[in-house]
Amino acid sequence: MNLPTDLAISLRAVEKTYADFVLHPLDLELPTGQIMGLVGANGAGKSTIMRILMGLIRADAGEVDVCGHRLPEAQVAAKRDVGYASEDMRLYKTQTLRWHMDFIQGIFPEWDETYAAQLLKRFDLKSQQKLGGFSHGQRVKAALLLILARRPKLLLLDEPTTGLDPVARAEVLEALADVLRDESRSVLFSSHNTVDVEQLSDSISFIHKGKLVASEDKESFLSSWRRIICHGPWQDGLKDIPEVISARNNGSIIELKVRNAGDVFETRLAQMNLTVKAVEPMNLEDIFVTSVRAGDKS
Ligand SMILES: Nc1ncnc2c1ncn2[C@@H]1O[C@H](COP(=O)(O)OP(=O)(O)OP(=O)(O)O)[C@@H](O)[C@H]1O
Incomplete structure (x- = not known):
């Protein structure tokens, strides 16, 4: 089913229950072209929401639409439009960054090699280096490069700046701000770093113990x-x-x-x-x- 795409994300009454955690019926909308920061303490449910949006786990109830694709039915189409980066993203330690770039290019025809080259330079990464030799920050930047150069319509970023030094953080934030220059792209990112969220977001969603307590444009939320x-x-x-x-x-x-x-x-x-x-x-x-x-x- 193809749904209207003025919303990059639409969640309606979405629920998920684990043995020790309940995601209470959740309504959340991200208009296309906006960047939303998802804020909440450890265990609040941020990654759970990301995984539901990415189709990695299934909601127990409710409706999940991503870039106009209803999940789980339109999972394959949704995955083409979404780039997801999280700590548990698997990269092959024994392969070079170039190998990963070629691999992704082979799957996603939208791959933008010129943009990939710019990102390599901006992130100061060596494409011929094996991932096993990358520092944590370099791995995070490599994962982002692999996703950004696909130019997905929606970026879901789980803690994209965690563990980065201030310079790397600035580079990553600049790259994300660039993505938004194209009004058809949208970003949902979770972070413990409230400074990043405050700097970058158009809107803020605040989740506390599995309940969405606020989802508003940044200025109204802060004021x-x-x-x-x-x-x-x-x-x-x-x-x-x-x-x-x-x-x-x-x-x-x-x-x-x-x-x-x-x-x-x-x-x-x-x-x-x-x-x-x-x-x-x-x-x-x-x-x-x-x-x-x-x-x-x-
Ligand atoms: N597969 C699972 N089985 C059981 N419980 C789970 C599972 N995945 C997550 N949980 C629980 O759901 C709750 C929310 O986890 P989630 O990872 O969404 O939190 P978070 O807000 O991303 O936290 P953090 O900021 O620490 O990454 C936690 O209590 C976690 O233990």
Whole structure:
């Protein structure tokens, strides 16, 4: 079945249960031409989502569409359109990078040799070197080169920058930003590195213990959070206010981290004899740590 392709990814009520983990009914959409960062703590379910999208595991329920192909029925067509890179990607240690490039070129007619040559240079890789002799960072870059030069419509990247030194990270991020210059391509990447996600993404999806707690464009997501510093008497009831994700006091200074708190929120604080001294934006790292520590409230 061919479905409309204005969405690179469409998940509807997708579920997956393992012995000790439940991916709760998940709805997720990635419009074509966008880059989405998938953020969540260890074991949140990021790789599970990636593997479902790649058809490596089957969802227990729900509908999975990738580049307009319904899985699992249109698995073969979907695999042509998707490039997937993860830590468990198998490369042959005894073969050179050139051997891998020729191998992939033989399978995917879309292979772009000019682009592959540019990536070799950008990533500072030697095509005649055997993969067994590559460092971790070089292996990650080699895997990305093999996927990017195929020019797939959708890139699924599981932790693409983990374990890379700052220079290699910058090279990889630049290469990903380049991919997006072509508006028909899309990227979903998971990362623990909130700086990368904040820098690169159009939208952010936040997953916590198998539940999608937010999936929004980056600006709205970041601006929905605030750090508020106030003066006044501490009250245990602060923690029960739904918008307050975290509340801490140090003497008469109270620090609140709030989400979706409208203007009436400050009126409410005033009614509690709290004087607002500062309202500050939060970066993704702070939001991430606050959400994970707050557990289910986020
Ligand atoms: N094949 C499997 N059998 C049983 N449990 C599994 C299987 N694959 C994953 N899980 C469990 O599902 C949960 C989510 O795993 P997943 O790899 O999706 O998390 P993640 O968000 O990618 O974590 P990390 O950031 O550590 O890579 C974990 O508790 C994991 O143990």
